[in-house]
Amino acid sequence: MRHYVGGGFDASGAPFPLVDPTRGHVVGEVPSAPRELVDRAVDAARAALRGPWASWSPADRARLLHRVADGIERRFEEFVAAECADTGKPRELASTVDIPRAVANFRAYADLLAGRAERSWRTATPDGRGALNYTVRKPLGVVAVISPWNLPLLLLTWKVAPALATGNTVVAKPSELTPGTACLLAEVMAEAEVPTGVFNLVHGGGADAAGQWLTEHPGVDAIAFTGESRTGSTIMRAAAGRLAPVSFELGGKNAGLVFADADLEQAVEGTLRSSFTHSGQVCLCTERVYVERSVFDAFAGRLAAGARALSGYGPMVSAAHRDKVRGYLDKAAADGDVLAGGGVPRFSDDRDGGFWVEPTVLAGLPEDHPAVREEIFGPVVHLAPFDTEEEALALANAGPYGLAATVWTGDVSRAHRVAPALDVGTAWVNTWNLRDLRTPFGGVKASGIGREGGDHSLDFFSEPMNVCVKL
Ligand code: NAD
Ligand code: 6OD
Numbered sequence: 001m002r003h004y005v006g007g008g009f010d011a012s013g014a015p016f017p018l019v020d021p022t023r024g025h026v027v028g029e030v031p032s033a034p035r036e037l038v039d040r041a042v043d044a045a046r047a048a049l050r051g052p053w054a055s056w057s058p059a060d061r062a063r064l065l066h067r068v069a070d071g072i073e074r075r076f077e078e079f080v081a082a083e084c085a086d087t088g089k090p091r092e093l094a095s096t097v098d099i100p101r102a103v104a105n106f107r108a109y110a111d112l113l114a115g116r117a118e119r120s121w122r123t124a125t126p127d128g129r130g131a132l133n134y135t136v137r138k139p140l141g142v143v144a145v146i147s148p149w150n151l152p153l154l155l156l157t158w159k160v161a162p163a164l165a166t167g168n169t170v171v172a173k174p175s176e177l178t179p180g181t182a183c184l185l186a187e188v189m190a191e192a193e194v195p196t197g198v199f200n201l202v203h204g205g206g207a208d209a210a211g212q213w214l215t216e217h218p219g220v221d222a223i224a225f226t227g228e229s230r231t232g233s234t235i236m237r238a239a240a241g242r243l244a245p246v247s248f249e250l251g252g253k254n255a256g257l258v259f260a261d262a263d264l265e266q267a268v269e270g271t272l273r274s275s276f277t278h279s280g281q282v283c284l285c286t287e288r289v290y291v292e293r294s295v296f297d298a299f300a301g302r303l304a305a306g307a308r309a310l311s312g313y314g315p316m317v318s319a320a321h322r323d324k325v326r327g328y329l330d331k332a333a334a335d336g337d338v339l340a341g342g343g344v345p346r347f348s349d350d351r352d353g354g355f356w357v358e359p360t361v362l363a364g365l366p367e368d369h370p371a372v373r374e375e376i377f378g379p380v381v382h383l384a385p386f387d388t389e390e391e392a393l394a395l396a397n398a399g400p401y402g403l404a405a406t407v408w409t410g411d412v413s414r415a416h417r418v419a420p421a422l423d424v425g426t427a428w429v430n431t432w433n434l435r436d437l438r439t440p441f442g443g444v445k446a447s448g449i450g451r452e453g454g455d456h457s458l459d460f461f462s463e464p465m466n467v468c469v470k471l
Contacts, residue, residue: 001030001179003037003203004186006044007196012037013204016176021088021315024353030179033202033210038171041200042219045142045169048197053169056195058113061165064194065110068161069103071188082180083153088314088354089278098154101435102181105157108437109165112454125470132469137462139167140245141221144214146206146235148227149175149317150281150377156182159224159247162457164198171200171220173210177317179203206231218242222461225249226283228375229401229446236449247460248449249283249442251375252403255396256289257418258299259389259409266430267408268302272310274406274432275381276359279313284404284426284433286381288372290395293385300363300383304340307359315355316378322355325378328371329360332382336365341379373399389418397423402444406432425451 001018002009015029033041056064072079076099083094120134143163147156156174163170174182182201189199204210215223215238222245225235229250239246256274258267274286291299316322329342341360346352362382365372372382386392396405404426409415419427425443428434435441438454450460 001028001183001203002186003031003033003041004183004189004199004201005037005041006047006200007190009186010037016205018086018179019318020085020354021317022354023350024319024355025350027085030176030203032176032204035213038202038210038213038217041171041202042142042214042217044197045171045200046219048169048195049139049141051195051197053167053195053198056167058116058165061167062110062113064192065106065161065165067192068188068194069106069110071192072099072103072106072185075184075188079153079181079184082184083178086152086178086180087149087278087317090312090314092312093278093314098151102153102157104437105154105161108454109161109457112438112458113165116455116458123468129471131471134467135464136467137166137458137464140461140463141168142219143168143170143222143224143461144217144220145170145172146211146214146223146225146227147172147174149177150278150283152178153181153185155226155249156185158452159226159457160185160199162452163224163461164194166458166462168222168461169198169200171202171214173202173204173214176203176205176209207234212238215239220244222246224460232449245460246449247452249452250403250446250448251377251401252283252443252447253288253373253375253399253401254284254286254404254406254424255422256286256406257392257396257408258289258291258295259392259407259411259414260292260295261410261414262295262408262430263410264295264299264302268299268306270406270408270430270432271303271381272306276307276310276313276379277433279316279357279359280379280381281317281377282433283377285377286406286432287376288382288384290384290386290392292392293387296383296385300339300361303381303383304361307340307361310359313359313379316357317355319355321377322357325357325376325380328374328376328378328380329357332362332365332369332371332380335369336371336382337363339363339383367395367398375401389414393418393421400446403447404428404443
């Protein structure tokens with residue numbers, strides 16, 4: 001595990017242990033970037049802005065992004081293995097979602113570049129000769145990309161790809177818990193001949209470490225961050241002093257709405273996927289489901305049976321996160337009903353040392369209960385009944401977050417009425433986590449600032465400038 005700064009690999013800094021979440025063993029160590037290395041990474045990224053990279057055309061950059069995508073594909077199995085080792089997620093998930101999506105992130109922004117048109121306006125002037133206005137887009141400069149542990153490569157590349165597409169230089173800091181695929185990405189960047197200093201990688205923690213030093217760094221022009229809402233507030237304060245723009249994808253407490261007119265089988269299958277994919281450790285996962293009263297018992301019974309039957313799921317990412325999830329479960333078990341799970345799976349092998357939590361279905365908790373209000377980020381979903389569409393909407397829209405929601409209904413009019421009325425960045429109808437990378441992605445309220453995806457990312461990572469030429 002090494003940093004990548006100014007085109008060179010570097011292992012400086014005090015090592016911290018890497019733990020296998022599946023078994024709880026220490027399996028390696030990662031160097032924690034000293035402040036001096038963070039400074040060097042920012043300096044390298046600044047210097048690269050003035051180098052040959054500045055004159056690369058969009059077509060050159062698009063070709064580079066495709067080379068990076070090719071490089072990930074060539075080493076696909078290594079990436080899958082690293083992602084599974086760090087997160088404990090099943091191979092099936094890493095090989096069908098995380099790594100293919102990282103490849104798609106680079107290819108999508110490479111292709112989008114080709115379709116970006118610069119706008120121009122002919123303006124009348126009193127002398128009749130007119131003026132030509134045209135807009136050019138410039139990179140923001142040095143961008144810090146800070147990412148979380150749940151979808152490590154997917155979420156890092158989701159920001160690195162458009163940042164490079166628009167001509168910025170990047171200093172990336174992955175989560176200290178999951179540095180493996182970022183290290184491989186640095187190797188791929190070197191193999192793809194990304195110019196020196198254009199992509200840099202530093203490892204380390206957040207507070208009083210590489211994360212904080214990057215966000216406070218006067219040489220960092222913009223910050224693209226995915227992680228907890230509280231961390232977002234801290235980073236925003238750090239950026240405020242120098243008015244650095246931020247793009248934030250933050251936490252969620254996503255609701256599902258199941259109407260009696262829904263295909264119940266589809267709603268149950270969809271909710272099992274939306275609540276328990278990656279053991280609930282996806283920001284888009286559904287943690288609270290409101291079910292029309294007439295089908296509540298049928299839905300709850302089937303969902304609980306489905307949760308009990310799940311196998312092949314992974315652990316929580318760390319002992320600390322497992323303890324946090326278990327804390328919510330203990331409170332919920334004391335105050336409400338546990339319809340499925342609630343415990344720890346037993347394997348009778350060394351996995352019993354890992355950070356496991358059973359897929360859990362809860363019911364009967366009041367809406368202001370911490371397990372219903374706060375983001376758990378684990379395999380836990382709470383069910384509650386509703387009587388009217390208005391009540392369902394009010395329940396879904398309550399609370400501090402607004403990332404995503406899912407509506408299960410067989411009524412087309414209801415779908416179009418309810419989905420846009422949800423206070424979220426993304427509403428799915430009769431599906432979950434179906435992603436088209438050209439669409440806007442982000443959250444409202446405490447779930448984020450700004451939109452990424454497609455043109456939204458290309459817009460965030462570049463600054464429009466108007467040139468007015470008197471003819
Ligand atoms: P986190 O906020 O603890 O950490 C995220 C990253 O920020 C890590 O790299 C961490 O080292 C760094 N960091 C922490 N404190 C920092 C500080 N003071 N200054 C600078 N950097 C700092 O989040 P996490 O636990 O890694 O991830 C889980 C959270 O991320 C959940 O809340 C989840 O909802 C959210 N998330 C949101 C999205 C989205 O798209 N909206 C996607 C994935 C995860
Ligand atoms: O699909 C995406 O682009 C994306 N940003 C997903 C975020 C998932 C959160 O864990």
